[in-house]
Amino acid sequence: MISEPELVGGPEEGPRPELLDADEGPTLGERVRALARLPWVWAVGGAVVASALWAGGLYAFRDQGPDQRGYRISAETCDRVPLSAISGKLGERDRATDAFDRSDDPAFRRTECHMGLKSSGARTAGRVTTYAAELLVEEHLKTDPGPELGARLTSGRYGLDDPVVSPVAGLGDRAFLVRAPEHGYVEADVRLVVQDGGVVLTLSVTGNVDLNSDSPDPVDPKELNPDYTGVPKLMESDMRELMAVLKK
Structure with missing residues (x-):
């Protein structure tokens, strides 16, 4: 045994x-x-x-997946967008012209907010000029958007051919100002793109010059670019406020 x-x-x-x-x-x-x-x-x-x-x-x-940094994005997001700085210069928000679109996928969510501004008599070379703002929120739920963000900025993905891209400090993980090149646009925009973890926020301001409005003699097309003087700094201020609001 x-x-x-x-x-x-x-x-x-x-x-x-x-x-x-x-x-x-x-x-x-x-x-x-x-x-x-x-x-x-x-x-x-x-x-x-x-x-x-x-x-x-x-x-x-x-x-x-990537850290979503506490953002709370929903169908009510567009109603919550503050434009305190931009509206002070370009006109109060015209909510009657607002438009909203949202797509929802397990790996990626996209929210678009189109917001009109009640422009107060703005003119460009004598032509009536109106402005609008747009917010795009992209929630990358499975993969990090960082590696491809640089390519997207310069590839026309944001609606501009041959854009001028400049880094902006102090917003999210990284941020960029994207502007149209200076060659005769009568409709152009300025975009502020911020990556914060898995979330990419794009705030845009678009100016539209009405060529059919009463105007003086024809001018050089380069003079028909909408006036964005001081607007990028106002967008940075509104983006900081927006990021805080969307995390509440």
């Missing part, structure tokens, strides 16, 4: 269980408590638990 091997512990680890006949031996609970006093049991158990926790944490990291 082959008996069970003795479990050997260290010199200070308490009494080891004795091997007794079945009729006189310790109960199952006593055997478990005896094993628990042995250091190698804790070492093996700790390694198993640590391995399980690490694997679980890695799985969770891979599964959750």
Whole structure:
């Protein structure tokens, strides 16, 4: 008959269980408590638990996608957009002209807000000029938008051919001002693009010059570019306010 091997512990680890006949031996609970006093049991158990926790944490990291930074984007987002700085210069928001669009996918959500401004007599070379604002929120839920953002800025993805792109400090992870080139646009815009974790926010201001309005003699087309003097700084201010509002 082959008996069970003795479990050997260290010199200070308490009494080891004795091997007794079945009729006189310790109960199952006593055997478990005896094993628990042995250091190698804790070492093996700790390694198993640590391995399980690490694997679980890695799985969770891979599964959750990029950090959404606490943004709360919904069907009411467009109503919540503040344009405090922009409207002070270009005209109050004209909510009657607002338009909203939203697409929802497990990997990507897109929200568009088109907002008219009640321009107050703005003119460009004597022609009536109106302005509008737009907000685009792109929520990347599975992949990081960072690697492709630079290419999107210069590829015409944001509606401009050969745009002028300038970095802007102090907004999100990184931010860029995207402007039309200076060559005779009668409808042009300025865009502020911000990446904050997995969320990309684009705030745009568009000026439209009405060529059919009463005007003086014809002018050089370059003089028909809408006036954006000071507008980029106003957009930065509104973007900071907007990012705070959308996280509440």
